[in-house]
Amino acid sequence: MENTRIIIVDDHQLIIDGLSRIIQDIFGFELITAYHDPLEALQKVPVWKPDILLVDFEMPHLNGLDLIRKLKQQIPELKTVLLTMHLDHATVREALSVGVNAYILKNLDEFELRISLEKVSKGQNYYSAPVTEVLNSRSKSIQKTSHSQLESLSSREREVLKLIAEAFSTKEIANQLSLEISTIESHRKSLMRKLNVHNVAGLVRIAVQEGLVS
Amino acid sequence: MENTRIIIVDDHQLIIDGLSRIIQDIFGFELITAYHDPLEALQKVPVWKPDILLVDFEMPHLNGLDLIRKLKQQIPELKTVLLTMHLDHATVREALSVGVNAYILKNLDEFELRISLEKVSKGQNYYSAPVTEVLNSRSKSIQKTSHSQLESLSSREREVLKLIAEAFSTKEIANQLSLEISTIESHRKSLMRKLNVHNVAGLVRIAVQEGLVS
DNA sequence: ATTTTTCTCCCTGTTTTCGGGGAGTAAAAA
DNA sequence: TTTTTACTCCCCGAAAACAGGGAGAAAAAT
Incomplete structure (x- = not known):
């Protein structure tokens, strides 16, 4: 765990700063670098070969899920954690099918983030409670996303x-x-x-x- | 509407009597006849060629839905109203697929029955609110069965x-x-x-x- | 006011689905 | 050992899906 190397991808620099501090100072993981542009991340991540990629879902040009999908094609063993604001059934299912190792909500507390990173670094998966709820109660799949x-x-x-x-x-x-x-x-x-x-x-x-x- | 000719099929004579009175005296429809035996109805209805067939679902030997299905094979243009006591998702779906023009609950009020008969006589369909509810809230029955x-x-x-x-x-x-x-x-x-x-x-x-x- | 889209319905023809059979071999269960 | 199930492939015919086109009326957008 002490040598878990992480890269963050998020289009908001403020979020990157906050996550960086938490991950490094509090959790003690090694943050290699961070990208605010998913397209840049797409090119650079294969070079770094991090243990875990922490990706925001909502990003311009290329959403987090598509970024992960593309990167997994190059690096199948890459472990990924997807951060998202909204929960819709279709996206959760897509995330699972792409092979995202953890899927957590943006209104997270540090505890959840830590749990997910630790689990994923051990090769396990983690899906926060609301996520699994959405998966199980397929009748209520409220899609807020308008990209349909x-x-x-x-x-x-x-x-x-x-x-x-x-x-x-x-x-x-x-x-x-x-x-x-x-x-x-x-x-x-x-x-x-x-x-x-x-x-x-x-x-x-x-x-x-x-x-x-x- | 004044010349809408109706046949009732229900295994309970009491129900037939009650429905007859309502349909004739209050609604002013023409009741041709009524059968308490679905098998008899199966033979005689094609002869009468009524405008609307009002059928109870729960009957011995041949349930109302099967009766309608068989009759529709002979008289595709036959308009049908199905009366039922209970609502389950599978039966509602089956009724729709058979082409039942109205599907109403037995704990009906006269108003609902009248609405359905008038709509069906005009060539429209009518499904009472609880019926459409059951259709939309597909929660229990199907998932259990399909899983097994x-x-x-x-x-x-x-x-x-x-x-x-x-x-x-x-x-x-x-x-x-x-x-x-x-x-x-x-x-x-x-x-x-x-x-x-x-x-x-x-x-x-x-x-x-x-x-x-x- | 004009154009575009939606909604309805039609025609023709090919391909596929659907439902009913059967049948032989191999594997698994009774 | 016998029976059953899985897997493969075939036949047939009716029904439906698929693909391409058109066309008129109404509604929406420009």
Whole structure:
């Protein structure tokens, strides 16, 4: 633990300063450096090869999750801790699938941060209580993020997408909405074009990821 | 509306009597006849060709939903109202998929019954508030059952399910696994049978819910 | 006022899904 | 040893999905 080398990536210098002090002075970890630009971090981190990368989620140009994804492709054994402000089901799931080792909220206390860093440095994972809650209560997946692909959809298209993702057939959807089958097929085609998928499986997947259903 | 011809199917004569009175005397609809035996109704309704069939769900020998399903095969344009005592998510979904035009609870007031009959006679649908609630709050029943069902899958089936949920087509899955298309189709059929769904959307849904894919 | 988007519905044709069978081999369970 | 399950592959036919197009009316945006 005494030799755990850490790099911070956060676009706010103030946060970097605060985290640096805590990590070095209080926890006693070794902070190699910090980046406020994710694109710079993308290039430099592979050179440093830190034990743990502490990354903010909300950053311009490249969000923390995408940064981690790209870096993991180069350094699969890289351990990562993701800091975030908001909790939405889709992002948590994405983080898990990318292989983030810890996922903690920004309104953290030092104790949580310390726990997560110590666990991750030992090769374990850590997800704070609210995170696991969000994972388990998938019904309440409130997505606050407005970066979703669903924004380009009309309300009618969203409605149809929801029903498709609930496993209703085209005919059943037509019945429920009192529309013709051909109309639902038109909407389905628009959905596939806008969301860039080519079968219902792709539609369902996006719908679930975006929290439109379940 | 004055010429809306209705048939009631309910195994309790008392209910038939009560509904008859309300429908005829108060609402002013034309009640053709009523059956207390669903099997008899199955034979006679196609002869009468009523505008609306008002059916109780809980009946011996043949439940109301199955009766409606069978009758709709013969008379697709038949309008139906389903009466039920209890609400469970699976039954509501099944009712929607069968194409029931109205679904109302037995602890109804006359107002609700009238609304539903008037709407259905105009070609619209009506689902009482508690029904739509149950549809939206998909909390307990499905997750429990699907979880136990997922454990009944073989590893190969799980593998195929995962790829289906990742929006790969049958052909693509066959290529990836170096198997014939027919084999993947067989696995898909087994998955649908075991998981009790009837299209790809249902499979994807369960897969995502169970965390098989992100 | 004009343009764009949405919503509805249609046509044609190809591909895939879906549901029902069966069948042989290998492995696992009873 | 017998039976069952998993895995592979096949047949068939009906239904649905998929892909491309168009078109008119209404609503929204410019």
